[in-house]
Amino acid sequence: MKHIGVIGCGTMGLGIAQVAASNNHSVFIYDSFPSAIDKARINLNKTLQTLFDKEKISKEKWDQIIANITWCIDLNEFKNCEFVIEAIVENYSIKKTVFENLSQIVSDTCIIASNTSSLSITSLASCVKNPKRFIGVHFFNPAPVMPLVEIIPGIQTEENSLTLSKQLIASWKKEIVVAKDTPGFIVNRIARPYYGEAIRIYEENLASKEYIDQTMKKLGGFKMGPFELMDFIGHDVNYAVTESVWTAFYFEPKYKPSLSQKRLVEAAYLGRKSGRGFYNYEDVSHESKDIELDLEKSTMIFERIICMLIHEAADALYLEIASKEDIETAMCKGVNYPKGLLHWADEIGIEKCVSILNYYYNLYHEERYRCSAILQMMAKSKITFFNHNVSVCL
Numbered sequence: 001m002k003h004i005g006v007i008g009c010g011t012m013g014l015g016i017a018q019v020a021a022s023n024n025h026s027v028f029i030y031d032s033f034p035s036a037i038d039k040a041r042i043n044l045n046k047t048l049q050t051l052f053d054k055e056k057i058s059k060e061k062w063d064q065i066i067a068n069i070t071w072c073i074d075l076n077e078f079k080n081c082e083f084v085i086e087a088i089v090e091n092y093s094i095k096k097t098v099f100e101n102l103s104q105i106v107s108d109t110c111i112i113a114s115n116t117s118s119l120s121i122t123s124l125a126s127c128v129k130n131p132k133r134f135i136g137v138h139f140f141n142p143a144p145v146m147p148l149v150e151i152i153p154g155i156q157t158e159e160n161s162l163t164l165s166k167q168l169i170a171s172w173k174k175e176i177v178v179a180k181d182t183p184g185f186i187v188n189r190i191a192r193p194y195y196g197e198a199i200r201i202y203e204e205n206l207a208s209k210e211y212i213d214q215t216m217k218k219l220g221g222f223k224m225g226p227f228e229l230m231d232f233i234g235h236d237v238n239y240a241v242t243e244s245v246w247t248a249f250y251f252e253p254k255y256k257p258s259l260s261q262k263r264l265v266e267a268a269y270l271g272r273k274s275g276r277g278f279y280n281y282e283d284v285s286h287e288s289k290d291i292e293l294d295l296e297k298s299t300m301i302f303e304r305i306i307c308m309l310i311h312e313a314a315d316a317l318y319l320e321i322a323s324k325e326d327i328e329t330a331m332c333k334g335v336n337y338p339k340g341l342l343h344w345a346d347e348i349g350i351e352k353c354v355s356i357l358n359y360y361y362n363l364y365h366e367e368r369y370r371c372s373a374i375l376q377m378m379a380k381s382k383i384t385f386f387n388h389n390v391s392v393c394l
């Protein structure tokens, strides 16, 4: 495939266009707002300047990337594109209108992909002329840097479209995982407890946010604690993902958003980008403060959060959202977890994970803590994720 179309030249669209252009594709990028195109051109040049200054690209490569990109103000310029990735505002009706128009312009063999984080691929596919050629390709931010891409076939997507999409994205040197079309796909679903359980512990006043952050870094080896990470992602984005996953799963209690985070969004305390979130970035004192951890208390916090994450990963496997290997890759490459959660489960011991989850279930009598069937069956049969064939216990 030579001609690639990108719709939307905001954060994600521009990043994806840069990736495709760097890999020698002829890229057509369209945005309905001319001012967004002007801004994107400036931003791309700034990015390439930085890469050049760091000696990551040559002047020839810089020129080549620019020459590979055609900035479009008319979607009709996409008529020869063989693969189009949409990265516009996260809104069903706006995306659907764009897809309806696009599918009148491109050929029936063109693959149309959406970079949506939370919308149903099956639903978006229903509004194009040839839904068999529609698919989800979910890049992570920043697209040129993050190695992971989740590929999500809708129920209408034909096998060949999946194969071609995998080949194309792999040729861009990305790690690919395939996910079932379910809310949050792999990463945004499995990662929810890292934020939600940490906030719950904080709301219950069992530990401070600083204490929880340092516990997860020191005992778990996470690069950022949950509160630092939420501040980094931005509470508008992180809260919206939680709310959307919770709503899309018919208000599943495991994913329930928190009032503490909602209040931050209401106050426009969005995290690093607005100077204040859980932490106040005008006062940097929290960053240097090294808290002495009480091993018993920290172990309790770490095990509670990690077991909730393991429970999500195990459930995703049980419900065939993705393969064992893809679940591990997704969490290590998409959100930089220090190790895969299923390996972590084996290391901690499945029986121990089950007993920790059962402890919280008995304590709170809340659905949120019910233990995944797969973990219970594995504990009973004394098998692990990686030394046994898990299906024998099911």
Ligand SMILES: NC(=O)c1ccc[n+]([C@@H]2O[C@H](COP(=O)([O-])OP(=O)(O)OC[C@H]3O[C@@H](n4cnc5c(N)ncnc54)[C@H](O)[C@@H]3O)[C@@H](O)[C@H]2O)c1
Residues within 6 Å of the ligand: 007, 008, 009, 010, 011, 012, 013, 030, 031, 032, 033, 036, 086, 087, 088, 089, 090, 091, 094, 098, 115, 116, 117, 118, 138, 139, 140, 141
């Ligand atoms: N930002 C992230 O971290 C991230 C990560 C993965 C996926 N996504 C998904 O990628 C998509 C884009 O997100 P973003 O952060 O790049 O948004 P953004 O706001 O930075 O950019 C969206 C762009 O779409 C343009 N646009 C809006 N309506 C349009 C239309 N009708 N036709 C053409 N262009 C239109 C806007 O002018 C803007 O330039 C969303 O679906 C989002 O869920 C975002």
